Each structure stands twice: as C-alpha cells, then as structure tokens.
Amino acid sequence: MPARLYVKGTFLGFRRSLYSQRCSTSLIGVEGVKTKSDARFYLGKRVAVVYKKSSKSDQCGMIWGKIVATHGNSGVVRAKFESNLNPRWMGRTVRVMMYPYKA
Template sequence: MATPRLFVKGTVLGYKRTRTIQRPSSTLLQLEGVNVKEDTGFYLGKRVCYVYKVGRESRCIWGRITRAHGNSGVVRARFQHNLPPQSFGATVRVHLFPSSI
C-alpha cells in the first residue's frame, strides 16, 4: 500500500511588488503541477511551511495560501513572520490536509 501524499513542493518566487515598491507581507509561490489559474482553487487556505536551518537545528515559518496571482498558477501566501530574502528560490511545503474534498 502506497503512503498518501501529505504535501506538495513549491518554490518561493519573491515578494508581491510593483515597479518601485516591494510588499514583504505577501509572498509569491509557484507550486509543482499547477500551471493555470483554475488549478489554484484547491490550494486556497492550505498551510505552507518554509523550513530552514540555524546551526544544526531546523526551524520553520508557517503561512497560508490566500489567493491566485496572475494566470500562470502562481499563488500568494501570507506568513506569520515575513520570509527573509534568502528564501527566494527555496522550496516550501504546501500541506494537503485538512481538505474540504
């Protein structure tokens, strides 16, 4: 029996921004296997975890997916503490539980 999938990998793209202003309270994420805006609906409200290391210890910053961003499957997420710029390009885990389906 195969173990169920508990999370989907995503990539941190950066902060929501305009030409002159960055908004660190809203982070853009690209999720694996999500390429169109219609596929993002399932992930809205799901919890996101960014794991990083401090010395030998692992820590994480939790957040939630809030809405879609554009038409290419990118989503916006809001974290408890804003992600640091070192996280750009890093992976995050989008937890698939609890699910309304």
C-alpha cells in the first residue's frame, strides 16, 4: 500500500479582528497538532484544496496555498492561497503536504 504524502487539515475560516475579516488569509487546523511548537513544523509547507468543478462532471480542480504563520497557541496555522477560498467551504477537509522538507 502506498504511503500518504499529506496530513488532513480543516479549513476553519478566515483571519479576522473584531470588526474586519481578511479573506486573503485562511485558518487551517492540522490533524494531530495541538500546540504552537508542533505547528511550527508545518511553516512553508504546501496546502491543497481539492474540489469538484461541477456537479455534472467528474473533473476535479485544486487550489494551492502555502502555510505562512502560526495562529494563536492551539496549533492552528495561517495559509495564503492562489485565490481566496470560498466561504461555503468552511469545515471542508484540505491536504497539508509533507513537502518541501527543511532539515
């Protein structure tokens, strides 16, 4: 059985303050990451969101992004994508790639 090259994550929402929201920065919860120090391992890693192009076709699309910072103390990370994610996708599973690897 082939090894999986990614870790599952969840698109939690957008970076925000009390009155404004920054849609260009998404918050991603990585499976198994509970602390800020664990989340630092994923800085610079690639993130992919796989979606179906239309309900009638079997074609899939991908939006690629990159993890740029940690967010808070609970292991959540910030990611920037090529194009902003759709707000309807909150709660959807994303793929956090285990490469590029920095030794």
